[in-house]
Amino acid sequence: MTVYLIRHTAPEVPEGTCYGQTDVPLKNTFDHEVENLRNRLRIEVARVVSSPLSRCRSLAQRLWPLQTIETADALKELHFGDWENRAWQDLAGPALDRWMSDFVHERVPNGESYRDLYERCSGWWDEQIGGNRGTQTGHRQAAKNDPAAIVTHAGPLRALLCHVCKTPLEAAFGAYPVPYGAVYQLEEETGHWTARLL
Secondary structure: OEEEEEEOOOEOOOOOEEOOOOOOOEOOOHHHHHHHHHHHHOOOOOEEEEOOOHHHHHHHHHHOOOOOEEEOHHHOOOOOHHHOOEEHHHHOOHHHHHHHHOOOOOOOOOOOOHHHHHHHHHHHHHHHHHOOOOEOOOOOEOOOOOOEEEEEOHHHHHHHHHHHHOOOHHHHHHHOOOOOOOEEEEEEEOOEEEEEEO
């Protein structure tokens, strides 16, 4: 089975903003970024699943305009709680220091830890992809070997890679670069997954 993990394109937000689950718009370079992605992908997939946030849905719809785009709340970015849509420089203090020293387990005030995000993403994967039980809404059940595409954010993308490749969450940021428009190709054979950045 082949699964493509795709990060959304560049959002239109001030540099240094913590935007998490805030539904921010995309930059006016979106059309150009989509064309670059099309040139790199050139694939047909049986199933497309996206985070419901518009920066992901817009990309999924442009890449596969003739397909039904499923959405899954589990694929949303980390919920940054009280820090949503604020400048990182304005968040300096003990709470940020605690989170930076242990982002895996430390929850953002009124938000999530990276472990929380990992649990919702990996649980969704095991139900929808790993067990090959997912269906396209209103369509036939996707066959075991049909390729699928998942359009999401940096946090969930790294969490899914850690899950399928058995990478410790503490190493997620160093192990998996995910620039805007990043595409990872995951291949499964006899229960073992490999990942490569396209």
